[in-house]
Amino acid sequence: MLWILSVQQVIKSKMFDYLDFIPVNRARVMYPETPIDSASGRIISGVRNLREGLDPDVLAYWYKRIEDRSREVVPSHLKDKVHFQQDRILWMKFKMDVSKRAVPHVMQVIEEYIPMMPYSTGLYFRKVQEILTDEMNKELR
DSSP: OOOOOOHHHHHHTTSOOHHHHSOOOTTTOSSOOOHHHHHHHHHHHHHHHHHHHTOHHHHHHHHHHHHHHHHHHSOGGGGGGEEEEEOSSSTTOEEEEEOTTTHHHHHHHHHHHGGGSOHHHHHHHHHHHHHHHHHHHHHHO
16 A cells, blocks of 8 residues: 655644744745755755866866976976876866876875865865876886
8 A cells, every 4th residue: 555645744643743843034934944955955065066076177177276286396307297188078088298207296286185175076186196006006017
């Protein structure tokens, strides 16, 4: 047997009296906020933040900041050996042209910037660090 209850039936039956549960300023709010509304609002804002962190423009911004800071940190003879380029067709794909001697400096700069990034962008750059480490380990073998 399938049980379907409308919102009015649940409220009338006093199974869950949400009006006593949440204080509402009736002068400012047209409808009282239910616990479901607040939970769904938190989920929606969390998903929105995750999605915005992987936007190609956000990634390009952080790549540019990392490239500029890396050029400041590396020795003067390696300044031209650090270059990042965004793909024109696949906007989330970047070409990293970094000298083997400059990789430790670039990884240090990425680590420095990760706490300032949105969560999903930070995860993206953690993966970039992992790929750089794997490539360096392949070269050392």
